[in-house]
Every structure is written in structure tokens, then in C-alpha cells.
Amino acid sequence: MWCATRRWFFVHPIQTTAMTTNREKPNADPIFKTTNPIFSNKDLLKIGHVPEADRIVGREEEIADLGKRLSDAIQGYSPEDIVVYGKTGTGKSLVVRHVTNRAKAAANADVTIGVAYIDCSEDNTETQAVSSLAMKLNNQDETGVSIPYHGISMSKYYKLLWKILDTRFDSAIIILDEVDMLKDDGILMKLSRAEESQKVECSVGIIAISNKIQYVESLDERVGSSFRARDLFFDPYDANQLREIMYNREEAFKEGVLTEDVIPLAAAFAAQEHGDARKAIDTLRHAGEIAYRADDTKVTEEHVRAAKKEAEKDRFKDLINGSPTQAKAVLLSLASLTIREEEDSFITSDVYDRYKQVCKITHIDILSGRRFRDILKEQVFLGVVEISKRNMGSGGGIHNVNRLVEDPEIVRDVLYEDTRMEDWFDQTDQP
DNA sequence: CCTCCACTGGAATGTGAGGCGT
DNA sequence: ACGCCTCACATTCCAGTGGAGG
Numbered sequence: 001m002w003c004a005t006r007r008w009f010f011v012h013p014i015q016t017t018a019m020t021t022n023r024e025k026p027n028a029d030p031i032f033k034t035t036n037p038i039f040s041n042k043d044l045l046k047i048g049h050v051p052e053a054d055r056i057v058g059r060e061e062e063i064a065d066l067g068k069r070l071s072d073a074i075q076g077y078s079p080e081d082i083v084v085y086g087k088t089g090t091g092k093s094l095v096v097r098h099v100t101n102r103a104k105a106a107a108n109a110d111v112t113i114g115v116a117y118i119d120c121s122e123d124n125t126e127t128q129a130v131s132s133l134a135m136k137l138n139n140q141d142e143t144g145v146s147i148p149y150h151g152i153s154m155s156k157y158y159k160l161l162w163k164i165l166d167t168r169f170d171s172a173i174i175i176l177d178e179v180d181m182l183k184d185d186g187i188l189m190k191l192s193r194a195e196e197s198q199k200v201e202c203s204v205g206i207i208a209i210s211n212k213i214q215y216v217e218s219l220d221e222r223v224g225s226s227f228r229a230r231d232l233f234f235d236p237y238d239a240n241q242l243r244e245i246m247y248n249r250e251e252a253f254k255e256g257v258l259t260e261d262v263i264p265l266a267a268a269f270a271a272q273e274h275g276d277a278r279k280a281i282d283t284l285r286h287a288g289e290i291a292y293r294a295d296d297t298k299v300t301e302e303h304v305r306a307a308k309k310e311a312e313k314d315r316f317k318d319l320i321n322g323s324p325t326q327a328k329a330v331l332l333s334l335a336s337l338t339i340r341e342e343e344d345s346f347i348t349s350d351v352y353d354r355y356k357q358v359c360k361i362t363h364i365d366i367l368s369g370r371r372f373r374d375i376l377k378e379q380v381f382l383g384v385v386e387i388s389k390r391n392m393g394s395g396g397g398i399h400n401v402n403r404l405v406e407d408p409e410i411v412r413d414v415l416y417e418d419t420r421m422e423d424w425f426d427q428t429d430q431p
Numbered sequence: 432c433c434t435c436c437a438c439t440g441g442a443a444t445g446t447g448a449g450g451c452g453t
Numbered sequence: 454a455c456g457c458c459t460c461a462c463a464t465t466c467c468a469g470t471g472g473a474g475g
Contacts, residue, residue: 324462348438371463373439389439393473397437 037254038292038299044252045285055248058241059095065232066099070205074103076111076170079205081192081227083219086234088211089276093177095234096207100173114169114202121181129187130157133174134164143167158190158199165194165202172204179208180215188219192227236275243267245277246284253288259300262287266304283307309410316406316414319382325364328415330375331384333358334404335411345403347390348373376402384411 056063066082073079084092100115107113116136123129134157135147143164147157165172174191176182188208194200208229210216216231237245246263266287270280286307291299320328333355337346352372359366367375379385386403404411 326462367462368464369438370440370465374463377440389471391470391472392437393471394435394475395437396473397435397439398470398472399438 036292037297038257038288039252040254041252042285042288044249045281045288056091056094056098057244057248058237059091059234062091062095062232062234063099066095067102069230069232070099070103070173073113073171073173073203073205074107074111076108076203078195078203079171079173081206081229082208082232083216083229084207084209084232084234085213085216086211087236087274087276089274089278089280090234090236091277092209092211092234096175096177096209100175100207103173111170112168114165114172115175116172117175117177119177121178124181125183126186127154127157129176129182130154130161134161137161137168137172138164139168162194162200165200165204169202172202173207174204175207175209177209178211180210180212185219188227237271237277237280238275239267239271242270242275242277242280246280249281249284252285253299257288257291257297257299259298261301262299262304265301266307269304269308279311283311286310309407312407312410313414316410319384320414326367327375327378328418329358329362329364330355330372331379331404331411332415334376334385334402335408335415338404338408339412345386345388345401347399347401348376349399351376351402373400376400 066084069080069082071079084096086092097117104113104115114137116133118129118133118136120129123132131147131149138145138147140146145160145164147160176187179185179188182188188206191204191206194204195202206227206229208219219227219229243264246267250258250263263284266280266283270276270283273279283304284307287299287303290306290310291297291303294303296303320331330351334346334351336358337351337354338344349369352369355372356366358364376385376387380387384404384406386405387400388403390399390401391397392399
């Protein structure tokens with residue numbers, strides 16, 4: 001979904017800010033809210049939104065670095081091939097787009113630069129990628145070439161692409177976002193070899209963007225000599241940078257709606273967990289929406305905490321989505337035990353007793369203790385549970401001690417929403 | 432240093448769903 | 454429709470474990 005938004009943005013960067021939400025209109029129907037006391041321009045919190053140049057936070061070095069490497073392009077020479085990598089939400093695509101736009105504008109008078117952006121998660125086969133590349137770089141009036149949507153072979157697409165590149169540009173920068181989604185990397189080889197093998201006069205530079213570090217490592221072995229790329233690594237944002245990024249979007253909210261500590265808190269949460277700016281802004285938007293739904297006029301720390309909890313719930317939901325009922329019952333027994341007792345870890349037999357109760361109430365088959373232990377162990381693999389050993393000494397024997405890694409309330413709430421567990425909790429929550 | 436206990440976890444075995452060739 | 458195989462899930466059995474306490 002967001003890929004589409006991104007692309008849309010790329011073509012019309014201005015429109016994003018031009019739109020406003022929730023104009024007041026005479027509207028008599030009381031079931032609809034006609035004004036929004038929280039947001040003034042929610043679009044600023046959209047994923048595709050890209051701030052102006054001077055508002056890109058904490059990426060000065062990367063911008064300078066990338067600029068240096070693209071310098072050859074603006075003089076009409078071959079730019080270096082570059083692999084940009086780093087975790088999601090670290091501003092990779094943003095910086096690349098920003099710098100290539102500037103490169104286009106900064107080109108020498110007698111040099112024309114073509115920039116094409118391909119989202120490989122959308123165009124994930126070689127043919128699709130080449131054809132949309134050709135379409136994006138084409139201008140039928142200039143080249144007289146029209147690109148058919150389908151019906152021609154991959155090599156034909158390449159030939160058309162070479163022709164377009166030669167007639168229109170002196171150098172071209174081709175951005176392949178999410179390269180790791182490509183089913184084959186033929187396009188990398190063919191594009192990087194195009195000039196060498198004298199298929200085109202135009203100099204071609206590739207910028208490949210990936211959030212999988214393993215992909216970058218494995219790339220050398222596969223495409224090897226032809227695609228000789230330099231790396232550019234993006235660190236996750238720290239709390240200060242995240243805070244600044246969010247302050248830059250403050251205008252999404254009406255003035256005075258955000259209380260002082262909202263943004264610092266959201267930034268701290270995000271930095272602690274992932275350093276992902278995209279998720280951080282999501283949290284902020286969520287907090288606003290929660291406040292809106294509650295008819296509050298201000299967004300407070302509490303709303304941020306609630307938003308964070310919501311996000312964690314979503315994450316956990318994804319994690320256990322598709323787990324068998326038994327695994328859920330096992331987790332539920334551990335979660336309820338954790339909530340009820342004032343401790344956080346329990347020996348297996350205690351959890352098993354609890355599990356048997358849960359099964360009785362939910363009418364689930366009770367599995368053997370042996371199988372139960374295996375299921376608990378599987379949860380360790382998923383990172384939901386931690387198991388350590390404890391020896392109770394003479395007369396005590398060896399026990400496993402199980403601890404829920406996730407917040408037990410979140411686990412309970414998520415599982416509670418799960419249909420099969422619906423009505424059990426009210427009955428068993430009391431000791 | 433030895434003992435002792437109560438659980439742990441490997442191995443063998445059973446069961447039923449689903450895929451594959453005929 | 455049939456037998457055959459594989460796979461995931463589940464049970465039963467039991468030797469092994471390892472540190473507090475004697």
C-alpha cells in the first residue's frame with residue numbers, strides 16, 4: 001500500500017501539502033463529527049510525506065557523501081554504482097530521492113540527467129522492472145518511441161531502453177528501491193554492463209536500496225565483477241533525531257493540541273525499540289487518533305502510551321497469527337498466571353496446572369505434560385517466552401522456569417480478542 | 432563429596448491429514 | 454478409488470540431570 005503512496009508522492013511532491021482535512025461545512029447529521037479538534041493537516045503524518053530539503057534530519061553526512069559520488073553524473077560522466085542499506089525507516093529512500101533531485105537541478109548546462117525510480121517490491125521481475133524503467137524515462141515526443149505495456153520480450157524492452165537513454169540523456173541515475181524483492185538480479189548486471197559493452201553512450205549509474213544487510217553481502221557473489229558498487233550505510237535514528245523529525249511534522253496537529261512531553265516521549269519509545277522514523281510518526285498519528293476518538297482536545301502522554309500499546313498489540317497479533325489454538329492456550333495460561341500472581345516466572349508444572357484449567361473452560365483438549373513442554377519451548381523460539389533452569393537441591397529436583405517476555409496484559413488482551421478464548425477470562429480471572 | 436528428588440528431554444511409537452502415482 | 458509415503462502433531466516411557474543440603 002505505502003509503495004503506491006510513495007510513488008504518487010514522487011511525481012507530485014507539491015500536492016501533498018496542498019490538501020487540507022475537515023473543512024467545516026453545514027452538516028446536520030449528528031452521527032458525524034464535522035470538525036476535527038486535533039488534526040489540522042493529517043497528511044503531514046502520511047508515510048509518503050517528504051519534508052523540504054532543510055528539514056531532513058541527521059542525514060547531512062549521507063547527503064554529502066551521496067552527492068560526492070554522484071558528482072560525475074552532473075558532468076556527464078559515469079557515476080559510481082551505489083548500494084544504500086540500513087534498517088527500515090532510516091531515511092534511505094528519502095535521502096536518495098532528495099540528492100538525485102538536486103543532482104538533476106545542478107547538472108552542467110550541456111548535460112541532461114535522467115532519474116528513474118523503481119520500486120522493486122512492485123516491479124519484482126526483470127521484465128516488469130525494465131519496462132517500467134523505460135516508461136518512466138521515455139518522452140514520446142522526443143524519442144518517437146512508444147512502450148507497449150506487454151507483448152514484447154525482455155530483450156526488446158532493453159533495446160527500447162537503450163534507445164531512450166541515448167536520445168534523451170547524457171547520464172542516467174537509476175534508483176532500485178527494495179532491490180532485495182527482485183526475483184532475479186539480471187537487471188543489475190545488464191544495466192551496469194550496458195556502457196561497458198557499448199550498448200549505450202549514455203552513462204548509467206545505479207543506486208540500489210535495500211534494508212537487508214545479508215542481501216548486500218550476497219550480492220557480490222552473484223553479480224560480482226559487473227556490478228561493482230560502493231556501500232552507503234544508514235544508522236537507525238537516535239532519540240534526538242527522532243524528536244526533531246517529529247517536531248518537523250508538528251503542524252499536522254492544531255496549535256496547542258500537543259502537550260509538551262508528547263513528542264519527546266514518542267521519540268524515546270521509538271529510539272529504544274527500533275530507531276524507525278516511520279513507526280515513530282505512526283505512533284504520533286495513533287496518539288492523535290486515540291485522542292480524537294475519546295473527544296479529548298489535547299494529545300497527552302497518556303495517549304502516546306496508549307498508542308504504543310496499540311502498536312505492540314498489533315505486533316504481537318502478527319506474531320501469533322496462525323499459531324495453533326494449543327499454543328495460544330499455553331501462552332494464555334502463562335499470561336494469566338503472570339497477571340494474577342505478583343511474580344514473573346513460573347515453574348513448568350504450575351503453568352501446566354493453569355493450562356489444564358484454561359483448557360477445561362475453553363473446551364480444548366488437554367495435552368500431555370510432555371507435549372506441553374515442547375509447545376512452551378516453541379514459544380521461546382518465537383521470542384515470546386524465556387526459559388531458564390533452576391535446581392531446587394536435595395528433594396527439589398531440576399525445574400524449568402518460564403517467563404513471559406511480552407507484556408502479559410497485551411498477551412491477554414490479544415488472545416482475549418481471539419474468538420475461541422472469548423468468555424473464559426471473566427470466569428477464571430478470580431483466584 | 433555424596434545423595435536425592437522431581438522434573439527434563441531424547442527416543443520410540445501412534446495417529447490422521449494431505450500429496451502423489453497408478 | 455487405492456495403496457504408499459511424508460509430515461506435523463501427540464503420547465508413553467525412562468535414563469539423565471545437577472546443585473542444595475546433609
